[in-house]
Amino acid sequence: MFLKYLASTDHKVIGLLYGFTSLLFLLVGFVLVLVIRWQLAYPGDPVPLIGGWLGEANAPGGIVLPEFYNQLGAMHGTIMVFLGVVPLAVGAFGNYLVPLQIGAPDMAFPRLNLASYWCYVAGGAVMLASFFVPGGAANNGWTSYAPLSDLAPGAGQTMWLAGMLFIICSSLLGALNVITTIVQLRAPGMTWFRLPFFVWAQFITAFLLLLAFPALQAAAILQGMDRLAGTSFFLPSGLAVSGQRLEVAGGGNALLWQHLFWFLGHPEVYVLILPAMGIVAEVVANNTRKPLWGYRVMVYSLFVLGVLSFVVWAHHMFLTGMGTAVSAFFQTTTMIISIPSVVILSSLMLSLHGGSIRFTTPMLFALAFLPMFGIGGLTGLPLGLATTDIALHDTNYVVGHFHYLVAPGTIFALFAGIYHWFPRVTGRMLNDWLGRIHFAGSLVCMNVIFLPMFVQGLAGVNRRLWDGGAEYVHAQEVLYLNVPMSMAAFALAVFQLFFIANLFLSLRGGPAAEPNPWRATTLEWRTGGEPVRVYRDPYAYSVPGAPSDFVPQYQAEPQRAGA
Amino acid sequence: MQALPYTTEVRPDTGLTNPKLGIWLFLASEVMLFGSFFSSYALLRSGAQAWPDQSAVLSVPLGTLNTVILITSSATMVLSLSAIRARHLDRFRRYLRLTLLGGVAFLAVKTFEYGDKFSHGLAPGDDNFLGLYFTLTGVHALHVLVGLAVNAYLLWPGSRMWRTEPERFANRVEVAGIYWHFVDVVWIVLFPVLYVL
Numbered sequence: 001m002f003l004k005y006l007a008s009t010d011h012k013v014i015g016l017l018y019g020f021t022s023l024l025f026l027l028v029g030f031v032l033v034l035v036i037r038w039q040l041a042y043p044g045d046p047v048p049l050i051g052g053w054l055g056e057a058n059a060p061g062g063i064v065l066p067e068f069y070n071q072l073g074a075m076h077g078t079i080m081v082f083l084g085v086v087p088l089a090v091g092a093f094g095n096y097l098v099p100l101q102i103g104a105p106d107m108a109f110p111r112l113n114l115a116s117y118w119c120y121v122a123g124g125a126v127m128l129a130s131f132f133v134p135g136g137a138a139n140n141g142w143t144s145y146a147p148l149s150d151l152a153p154g155a156g157q158t159m160w161l162a163g164m165l166f167i168i169c170s171s172l173l174g175a176l177n178v179i180t181t182i183v184q185l186r187a188p189g190m191t192w193f194r195l196p197f198f199v200w201a202q203f204i205t206a207f208l209l210l211l212a213f214p215a216l217q218a219a220a221i222l223q224g225m226d227r228l229a230g231t232s233f234f235l236p237s238g239l240a241v242s243g244q245r246l247e248v249a250g251g252g253n254a255l256l257w258q259h260l261f262w263f264l265g266h267p268e269v270y271v272l273i274l275p276a277m278g279i280v281a282e283v284v285a286n287n288t289r290k291p292l293w294g295y296r297v298m299v300y301s302l303f304v305l306g307v308l309s310f311v312v313w314a315h316h317m318f319l320t321g322m323g324t325a326v327s328a329f330f331q332t333t334t335m336i337i338s339i340p341s342v343v344i345l346s347s348l349m350l351s352l353h354g355g356s357i358r359f360t361t362p363m364l365f366a367l368a369f370l371p372m373f374g375i376g377g378l379t380g381l382p383l384g385l386a387t388t389d390i391a392l393h394d395t396n397y398v399v400g401h402f403h404y405l406v407a408p409g410t411i412f413a414l415f416a417g418i419y420h421w422f423p424r425v426t427g428r429m430l431n432d433w434l435g436r437i438h439f440a441g442s443l444v445c446m447n448v449i450f451l452p453m454f455v456q457g458l459a460g461v462n463r464r465l466w467d468g469g470a471e472y473v474h475a476q477e478v479l480y481l482n483v484p485m486s487m488a489a490f491a492l493a494v495f496q497l498f499f500i501a502n503l504f505l506s507l508r509g510g511p512a513a514e515p516n517p518w519r520a521t522t523l524e525w526r527t528g529g530e531p532v533r534v535y536r537d538p539y540a541y542s543v544p545g546a547p548s549d550f551v552p553q554y555q556a557e558p559q560r561a562g563a
Numbered sequence: 564m565q566a567l568p569y570t571t572e573v574r575p576d577t578g579l580t581n582p583k584l585g586i587w588l589f590l591a592s593e594v595m596l597f598g599s600f601f602s603s604y605a606l607l608r609s610g611a612q613a614w615p616d617q618s619a620v621l622s623v624p625l626g627t628l629n630t631v632i633l634i635t636s637s638a639t640m641v642l643s644l645s646a647i648r649a650r651h652l653d654r655f656r657r658y659l660r661l662t663l664l665g666g667v668a669f670l671a672v673k674t675f676e677y678g679d680k681f682s683h684g685l686a687p688g689d690d691n692f693l694g695l696y697f698t699l700t701g702v703h704a705l706h707v708l709v710g711l712a713v714n715a716y717l718l719w720p721g722s723r724m725w726r727t728e729p730e731r732f733a734n735r736v737e738v739a740g741i742y743w744h745f746v747d748v749v750w751i752v753l754f755p756v757l758y759v760l
């Protein structure tokens with residue numbers, strides 16, 4: 001009975017499998033970072049509660065060893081990005097909603113869809129298993145910079161590479177499925193500019209996945225050769241390790257790894273943010289009861305973002321000495337790519353203007369997304385200019401920047417999506433008060449965690465320090481911040497319990513939802529499975545003269561008032 | 564549940580069937596994969612202090628032979644597609660068998676070349692040229708292997724579909740052909756880059 005679901009090719013079932021699995025990975029990644037945060041606030045103190053489970057080799061007496069700390073950091077990033085957020089945003093939300101929103105019976109390739117899910121599971125299993133091999137998991141950062149990663153002893157890094165290959169295969173299969181579905185399976189009348197913004201966001205995201213991930217595939221194969229077949233693609237001549245000259249041919253290029261990684265890595269950050277923007281757009285339109293402000297311009301901006309995200313990657317590499325001409329190029333493209341992001345954000349803000357806003361739980365998360373994304377984006381600008389990035393690179397400032405985008409940014413959007421579509425999936429409403437506690441607590445905690453990172457980073461505290469900076473004179477003044485930041489992280493964990501409890505309690509005992517509880521216009525709220533025809537733009541809210549304040553896309557003619 | 568549309572028939576406004584679009588998208592990602600490899604090759608070679616004379620290390624005659632074999636097998640693939648479109652199952656089988664044979668011959672030559680290198684004590688770790696040679700041709704050979712598996716499937720168990728859905732079966736052959744030509748094209752770039760330049 002249960003097995004039937006694991007082999008189903010129905011996009012809704014696969015979407016739910018993706019959702020469930022990715023939420024579990026998000027939880028794993030979160031637990032890893034809780035250990036990190038404990039260590040940063042109280043370096044050298046035994047981790048309470050779970051310290052005994054970490055293994056004697058990793059944390060004797062519950063005290064985290066530096067080598068283990070590095071594993072935690074690398075795997076936190078890897079798991080959150082590749083096994084948590086992307087599979088949730090694309091695998092779960094995309095799979096479940098895209099066919100419904102365009103009026104398709106399923107994804108274009110149902111069996112590839114299932115294969116994609118199992119590739120993802122395989123990749124995740126390899127990643128998790130790597131914690132238990134001698135030497136532990138990969139410990140070279142989620143970016144796996146060479147030559148450190150090339151030469152790292154143990155099987156952990158090799159397993160990381162193998163796991164990435166599985167995950168990339170999964171993403172590629174998923175991406176070509178999403179694109180084909182959107183191009184081919186739109187219902188009659190669903191023209192391109194009648195697509196909900198969410199579908200557009202998934203469409204562009206799929207292109208990024210399709211075209212950027214192969215670069216990491218190539219890089220992983222090359223690094224695998226370095227590690228297993230003794231090649232020196234990423235090993236320059238004359239390397240010495242622990243005073244010993246390395247016995248390899250040499251002649252390689254360590255920066256080649258960075259180029260390949262960031263060629264994937266930068267489009268990847270848009271893979272993290274675009275589906276989030278898509279969800280927020282849906283929730284905002286629905287809860288302001290107004291069409292999105294500047295829908296078309298938002299769609300054009302998506303295209304510009306998608307294209308430009310392939311030509312900004314070296315802004316992660318300003319400190320590699322790549323020369324002023326190259327720096328100038330990547331600074332320019334980075335400044336230009338900010339414009340479409342600002343356009344989308346501004347459009348969403350302007351969409352609020354003059355609306356009669358319903359402050360539902362999903363809307364609260366969507367509203368909070370806007371300023372959080374704003375902070376993350378604005379703090380990116382100084383990083384995009386080489387002069388300022390020289391001071392800020394590799395500090396906690398960078399960590400603050402991207403966490404504002406992905407944690408109170410993307411993750412909040414994903415929460416908004418879960419609260420918004422839970423009734424569609426389960427037929428029950430989530431509890432509003434638990435949701436509000438979850439929201440308020442998360443919002444406060446997120447900011448207490450990440451805002452001080454800018455302060456620490458500006459003071460020059462590097463990221464990835466086992467003792468949180470205690471060893472450095474220049475860090476002393478801002479060291480005290482580590483304690484409230486960690487406290488907030490633990491509190492954040494407590495507030496997530498409200499969310500988890502809400503999911504499970506409402507699944508059984510939540511109030512039954514009407515078929516279209518949010519009174520939404522898009523097709524996924526339609527009842528009945530018969531083929532559909534689309535008659536209008538996606539956000540026909542508050543149409544003058546219409547009998548109710550929304551006209552679904554699938555409704556033939558708005559019945560005139562009194563008719 | 565409704566059946567999926569456009570698995571076999573063309574969607575009028577896009578002019579495509581689902582599998583056709585799917586395979587082109589897949590190939591787009593493959594282009595990026597091999598593009599990344601070629602870029603790595605260019606970067607490593609342009610930064611190298613010394614680079615071996617490639618045509619002295621590798622056997623240009625064997626490489627040429629393999630190029631001819633693959634191009635021929637691409638041609639027989641085309642012929643097998645036109646045969647199945649014309650509803651000639653036997654002719655289709657004959658040409659697809661030849662295609663399969665070409666793929667096997669290619670891999671046989673490749674295996675011989677690898678063995679020859681190893682027996683002369685040459686290994687991927689010797690220098691970055693050999694490393695790239697083994698990696699790039701190895702990844703390519705994997706693609707050939709996948710193509711062989713697909714073609715073998717269409718030749719034997721998969722051809723059962725011919726009786727029930729001939730149109731759909733012919734489309735499958737076409738998609739497999741597109742992939743096979745791509746594998747061929749990659750080799751046509753790999754050969755000069757690794758053996759000659």
Ligand code: HEM
Binds near residue numbers: 392402
């Ligand atoms: C809005 C315009 C943006 C600009 C100008 C920008 C700029 C930058 C720059 C220059 C860096 C490199 C900093 C350094 O390592 O010294 C960086 C890092 C990063 N950004 Fe952004 N960014 C922007 C948006 C985003 C978005 C939307 C996301 C994802 C949701 C994101 C995620 C990241 C991540 C994950 C890193 C850190 C990678 C690492 O080193 O581990 N950024 N950003």
Ligand SMILES: [Cu+2]
Binds near residue numbers: 265315
């Ligand atoms: Cu970037």
